[in-house]
Amino acid sequence: MVLQLITPPVEEPVTTAFLREFLRLPPDQEENLLTRLIRTAREVIEDHCNLVMLSQRWYLQLTNWPQSGRIALYKAPVISIDKVRGFSADGSAVQFSSDDWRLDTESRPQRLYLRRPQYITIARGLEIELTAGLANEPEALPETLRHACVMLAAHLYDNRNSAQAGTLMTSLPDMVAQLVSPWLRRGRL
Incomplete structure (x- = not known):
């Protein structure tokens, strides 16, 4: 079985400006990094929950x-x-x-x-x-999923040098795991 993405979502669950404010970073600092972290956070949560957030x-x-x-x-x-x-x-x-x-x-x-x-x-x-997809636009997503993306992206930002220290993320941080737990592949969607 091959499962391949044809068209990614047009937008991410949160903006870099929102993540930057959450992290209390100065304007326009590390824009490319924040973009990648948000996309990575969404992909990790989607994979963890077998869920597609945005169309x-x-x-x-x-x-x-x-x-x-x-x-x-x-x-x-x-x-x-x-x-x-x-x-x-x-x-x-x-x-x-x-x-x-x-x-x-x-x-x-x-x-x-x-x-x-x-x-x-x-x-x-x-x-x-x-x-x-659960929603066509980020604002239509449940707030818990959007917040989980912010929390995971912030965690990735705070621990961006962990790979150099030899420690890799093997599971979701506790707070993120709690936020996404209702969306795990149990029961009905």
Whole structure:
């Protein structure tokens, strides 16, 4: 299984100006670093929670047709399934219609159930393009997730030289872990 980002979010959960104010840094100091830290914080939290905060497009490739017809989508919440394409034995692509699949948004991870059309013999796998995200703009995100991004970015800023000292972050800081705990991959989204 290959899961690859096609289109990243247009904005991050918080701005560099907000993080700079939180860190009490002078204006325009370390802009590039703060940008990278915010993006890293978002990516770490999304990966930790199996959650997509802001709208993103993803590409999922499977080498084999799932026997059950069920595919776990490890990016949630799914906004839309944009394309489902299979490959026949001769390698030709076959586009699936929306009648050939059903999205289960109630399970976690969310699942795509495929109905193999009788006229298609899948031999070389599937490609799925999907759009996922909890919100389209940062202001629509729950404040706890935005604050978790700020806290983690600040932690990364404060510990930016830790790698040189030989200590690496192996888990989320306690406060960040508490803030994101309701969003972990348990239960429903």
